[in-house]
Amino acid sequence: YPVEDGTRMFRIAAESFQNGIPTPFGESVKTEANLLTPVGAALFAQSCGRKGVYRSPYVVTKLTDAGGKLIYRTESEDIRLLSEKNAREYSELFSVKETKSGVKYRYAETEVDSGTIGKKHCLAMVLAPADNPTVAVSVVLEQQSGVKNGEISEITEQIIDAAVKP
Secondary structure, eight states: OBOTTSOHHHHHHHHHOTTOEEOTTSOEEOOOTTBOOHHHHHHHHHHHHTTTEEEOOOSOSEEEOTTOOEEEEOOOOEEEOSOHHHHHHHHHHSEEEEOTTSOEEEEEEEEEEOSSTTOEEEEEEEEESSSSOOEEEEEEEEEESSOOTTHHHHHHHHHHHHHOOO
C-alpha cells in the first residue's frame, strides 16, 4: 500500500524495511520506501513491542507424512529491525486505547489511496497489551470511503479481546 500520504507512523514503518518486507513463506518482498504490506505493518508493530526485534513469520509450523513422520519443521528466528531506542520512541507514537473488557493496547491507523477515485484503504497497527505487548496485529479494510464510526477500531478491539484476556 502506498503510505506516503499516511500518518507518520506508517511512513516510518515502510522506511524501516530497507532490505525488503518478509513474507510468511520465508521470502522477502522488495518495495519502494513508501510502500507497506499488512505483514510488514504487523512486523513493524511487533518490533516496537519487542525492543526492536520481530520474530520471522511463517504459515506452517511443520509438515508430516500420512503416518505422522516429520518431514519439515519451520524454525522462527528473531530479526532486529529497529534499535531499542527507536523501538521505544516509535512505540510511544501509538495512541493507547482500551477495549470494553479492559485491555489497554497501542493503536495507530491511517488511510491511503486505493487507486480508485474517492476510495481509500484503511490500515491499522495494534500492540497489546499496551505495557508489555505479546500480540501485534495489522488490519486492512480495502476500498473504504473513510473510516465509518471507528469501524477499523472496532475490528481491532474484537481481535485484541479474543487474543488477550484481561
